[in-house]
Amino acid sequence: MPIVVRHLSHVYMPGTPMAVPALHDVSFEIADGESVGLIGPTGSGKSTLVQHLNGLIRPRPGTVFVDGQDVGDRRTDLRRLRRTVGLVFQYPEYQLFEETVYDDVAFGPRSMGLDADEVDRRVRRAMALMGLDVEALAKRSPFELSGGQRRRVAIAGVLALGCSKLILDEPTAGLDPAGRRDLLRLLARLNREGMTVLLVTHDMDDLAEVARRVLVLSEGRLVADAPVRELFSRHRALLQGHRLDVPVAVRILYALRERGADVRLDRIGIDEVAEEILRWWRATRGPADGRAASGPTSTSQERSRTHGHRRDRPRPVRPR
Amino acid sequence: MAIGEIALGQYVPGDSFLHRLDPRTKIGLVTGFIVLMFVVETWWGYGVGVGLVALGLAAGRLSPRWVLRGLRPIVMLIAISAVLNAFWTEGRTLWQWGPLRLTAEGVERAGMMGLRLVLLVAGASLLTLTTSPIDLTDAIERLLTPFRRIGVPAHELAMMMSIALRFVPTLVEEAERIMKAQMARGAAFDRGSLVARARALVPLLVPLFVSAFRRADELALAMEARCYRGGEGRTRLRQLHMQRRDWATLVTFAVVAAGVGAVL
Numbered sequence: 393m394p395i396v397v398r399h400l401s402h403v404y405m406p407g408t409p410m411a412v413p414a415l416h417d418v419s420f421e422i423a424d425g426e427s428v429g430l431i432g433p434t435g436s437g438k439s440t441l442v443q444h445l446n447g448l449i450r451p452r453p454g455t456v457f458v459d460g461q462d463v464g465d466r467r468t469d470l471r472r473l474r475r476t477v478g479l480v481f482q483y484p485e486y487q488l489f490e491e492t493v494y495d496d497v498a499f500g501p502r503s504m505g506l507d508a509d510e511v512d513r514r515v516r517r518a519m520a521l522m523g524l525d526v527e528a529l530a531k532r533s534p535f536e537l538s539g540g541q542r543r544r545v546a547i548a549g550v551l552a553l554g555c556s557k558l559i560l561d562e563p564t565a566g567l568d569p570a571g572r573r574d575l576l577r578l579l580a581r582l583n584r585e586g587m588t589v590l591l592v593t594h595d596m597d598d599l600a601e602v603a604r605r606v607l608v609l610s611e612g613r614l615v616a617d618a619p620v621r622e623l624f625s626r627h628r629a630l631l632q633g634h635r636l637d638v639p640v641a642v643r644i645l646y647a648l649r650e651r652g653a654d655v656r657l658d659r660i661g662i663d664e665v666a667e668e669i670l671r672w673w674r675a676t677r678g679p680a681d682g683r684a685a686s687g688p689t690s691t692s693q694e695r696s697r698t699h700g701h702r703r704d705r706p707r708p709v710r711p712r
Numbered sequence: 713m714a715i716g717e718i719a720l721g722q723y724v725p726g727d728s729f730l731h732r733l734d735p736r737t738k739i740g741l742v743t744g745f746i747v748l749m750f751v752v753e754t755w756w757g758y759g760v761g762v763g764l765v766a767l768g769l770a771a772g773r774l775s776p777r778w779v780l781r782g783l784r785p786i787v788m789l790i791a792i793s794a795v796l797n798a799f800w801t802e803g804r805t806l807w808q809w810g811p812l813r814l815t816a817e818g819v820e821r822a823g824m825m826g827l828r829l830v831l832l833v834a835g836a837s838l839l840t841l842t843t844s845p846i847d848l849t850d851a852i853e854r855l856l857t858p859f860r861r862i863g864v865p866a867h868e869l870a871m872m873m874s875i876a877l878r879f880v881p882t883l884v885e886e887a888e889r890i891m892k893a894q895m896a897r898g899a900a901f902d903r904g905s906l907v908a909r910a911r912a913l914v915p916l917l918v919p920l921f922v923s924a925f926r927r928a929d930e931l932a933l934a935m936e937a938r939c940y941r942g943g944e945g946r947t948r949l950r951q952l953h954m955q956r957r958d959w960a961t962l963v964t965f966a967v968v969a970a971g972v973g974a975v976l
Contacts, residue, residue, distance in 0.1 A: 489918035503898035
């Protein structure tokens, strides 16, 4: 069942001179099995928003429904809710505390009061899902692993709760390129296997790799909710207006378009962009030898609802 | 917000006469005031004490509410000392019940002791309410400097104090974050027996210590990278300067204190 957020606002320290509005009238839905990205510049309210989704912050005013349960209702069992919605915080490896990797991943299931067999089953499954070798790592101390491994152990600790929805706050921050690529692949695989994934990021390349749909948050307001292709191909000005931009690969397409090339902009990821450039090259210079460029199929049948009104004109690539 | 309150301690930011006094002056005044309150034994002496505190409140543009808040933790202490004094002082019996004897002298003494405690705490609060923790450590460092010759590590003590103060809000924030992260994976900090609750703190404390040590390492490295090697010959960003008002206040206070002492 879906996550439904309706008219959610949040103010830190309400009623004091130091009151800080963090969210303003945010509404959206996330269906089961979706893979959604939540982007926005620093301080846009992303972390505040996701903490509402598993009841760490009570929605007030506004409502959050998860699987039909009202998160704001005092009678809702928040511990049960947190087993459904796994939340992985920024730099989750700093929350590791047990002596062995196994015990750390088992912390969640054990605190649920499961018996040892079930705990073992869940730990093994969660570690496998995160691409961790149970036999090699189970008895090691989490503090002697590499950064990327520790992060995956921490995420496994959340997956072991048996959640059907996984929210990750900046999961690739501080990882090296290989660690980042591995983690994104694992997340994409989790999503293909049925997990609802909400990826909080301000890295457009992460987004292009995992998410199918994007929510854009700026200064506490939801300013766009669109399929990722549509957002990148048609709403670049909106992104730039909020101190964001399209991924580097897509910026190349925009740069080509700016110089008069007839390339399509609704291509995401390095492979698709490369194919598109080749397609354009062959179309203009005549067929070269080699493979025929087969354009990837567009998946823009997803629900689209954007709040951007400006038509995006291609712009020159700005150096950062 | 809890974080803000802890970060600022008792300090109430302001721009009053008392706020602008040099922190060393204020430490001197409070020390003198405490000595005075231990010396005086008469009601009118305490009257002067009350007057000085009132003057301090006015000079610091503070509401008495702030000082009263500081008294809350010592209410029990005052009550106990009052009862002991009232019943265990020799003198004229006012009321007797078995071995318990309430004396007139005891009641007077209880009143004086209670008032003395209140005045001591109130006087000390005037210092902490109008001086930021950073100013306070600076002043302590300067006041301890003469004792370096006998081996008091003045600069190091002050540096430790300011680093500790600096990291209180950081660690509180970190604790909140870790607590939320552990709650997100099933930890419960607010239920169960006392033992269960104490055990529930392990997932909070271990990461907190790990990160505190990590931060300490990073800070030490950052300080070394900037060639920090202790207080020797070091200049400072915030210089303390005794102004005319500092000397005037100290002299005035000394005159009043000497007067009280002379009359005594």
